[in-house]
Amino acid sequence: MAAAFFYGNYEAVHLLNFSSTDEAFLALQNGTIDVLAGTIVERFRDFGGYQFSTPYYYKSGTVKEALVAFALATREDDSLFSSFVNCVILATLSAEERGRNQVPFASIFGSEMRWSLRDAVSYSESYDKLFTKHFGIDSVKGRNGLNRIIGAGPQHHSLPSLT
């Protein structure tokens, strides 16, 4: 995200850790933080003034059990920013699916942001590289299943916390 915002400068970030999800969302709500990672998609949060990106990580087994989807959360008050955050996630997935060179320029977010998605994948390379970097080479097998990019197989599934 930082690389996307600041011409590839991935260090231009101020990190705050939260042990409580509620505290983290409160910090997001009052503007202490701009984006929140490590949280899961929940319906009551979705209706509580927050917006979730495309999930970047799925956990748990079958869909009949409790599926957990991790996504980046933002406030709903700036739809352009929320879309940009979503685009960064999609850029890493797209880089794996079609190659980094296929990640588009994005002047739709403003002329200054034209290279933003390219900068993001220049740092992270792709979702696959990102996953391996943080879970280790052995964890690649953990992608067998949920965290692989779709081919032509079934795609629909419900998000948790509907009931």
Place this chain on the structure above:
Amino acid sequence: MAQSAANISMPQSPQFETSSDDEQHQPDTKERHTASGTPITIGATQVNERANMLYTRQYRGRNRLSQRQRIRAERARREAEERGTIANNNEDVESNQPSTSDRRRSSISQIVSNYFGRASVTSADNNPNGDVVSAILVEEADVVVATEMGCCEQNWKKIAVVMTTLLVILATLLSLSIVKFSEEKKHPQPEPTASPTFDSKPTLQTVQERGFIRCGFYNNQINTSGSFHLNLCRAVASVVVGDADSYEIIQLTLGTRWSILNNRNVDLLVGADTYNIEREVRLASAESGFTFSVPYHHAGMKYAGDETFIECAENKKRYGICDSLSICVGSHSTTLEYVASNFPKDFYTTTSSIDETVIMMDNGTCNVVATELSLIVGSTYHVGDKQFTKAPHAFVTRNTDREFSDVVNWVLQALFYGEEQDLTKNATLCGNTTTTNVTSVASELNYLNAVYCVGSYKDLYQFPGRRGMNGINNGTKMHYPIPFGDLDYTADVETQDWENFGPRPNSTFSDIIIYGKLNCGVVVQAENDTESVGVVGMSTDCE
């Protein structure tokens, strides 16, 4: 009162009136001579009847002199003046100037000439004294006939008073309205107007107060694949207003859908609209972005129509028999982007609606149509095997009302959940507004109503063939990158009006750029949750 009129006993001759003043006071006829010396009888005819009593206010023309009367009055006035002149200036009679009577007669003749376009007749025949007899043409039209006045003319004073009063009242009312309007502009009412176009109320509230939802479709979808899309609309209605049949179909075209949605004439689009990031951020043709739900149907562009030309299109072949390839493709569609990037302009024709496409296929303008299958389900066209684009179809809502966008998204989640959990339509569990009140709190709506009142996703899905991407994912390959669309406006990057792009002032986006750093929060899960720790490590990618 006796009426008199000049009369002439010689019918073939012009009618004359003597210029003698005496005749006005002599009811009997007199004998006169014409210029040739022929005797004629002139004068007034006695009428032995009493004239009708005329109420002058009721007859037009009674209060003004007739033309002849005006001439006579003028004549009398001049004669009176001349008598006075003669009395005072007798020496003038001996002068070489024409006599007074001559002048008078000339004057009268001139008047008559002016009025009737005819000269007076002067004769010296048989008149050794040089007396001149002058005659004036009598026109019957000179007699002003009194005609009865209409009601309005009779009561014009009363009408004038009434009209004046009405004008005063109208002016007063207009003034009061202007003052009131000015006051309202100074102090706008907090409540939104009744007009949907300018209604700032949340869409959920508007729909619930209206009692039905407005879903946007394309023309052919109701009778063909429309049952799928229609049931999606019914599912939303069952949750939002508690009755699956409380909906209204709004017919759309590809070109008008965005403006109709932005103008609030429709609550959501259910017409197989493709989701991409360009449309989410800012669709140039609509000058705004829109909110999309998760995809409810994964489709893609295929070619349909003549089998030979389908092969040409699929193989991008444009020579030989394929030089007659003509592709119909909908304007304002993601399909057009693909076709336009693979074929020269003279190989395809854009259409504004599905109906127009069908007409052009029927009349031979096109031999192949490039479209998403859901738009031509039910047609008899041969359909090619290859799929060329990735087109996730999703509900579309305005991006100014995130709450309602969330509602329709969770309706879809419920339909998927219904299939995952083997739930199905159940009239007993279907909560109808006749038995329960629908809450106005979006997060507390009964989303399972969509399944119990309409059916699960499997019940709604009616497309033929293998479901492919439209099946329920049982835990494999769950990541699906939404297509980007065209995010780069490089074509006219120098002239682009960049004020319409990028972060708005005082927004989160602009604040981050100004601050120069991203404030990133990370939720650290319990230490014994090893998988979550890994996820956190992934999240701290921004380190």
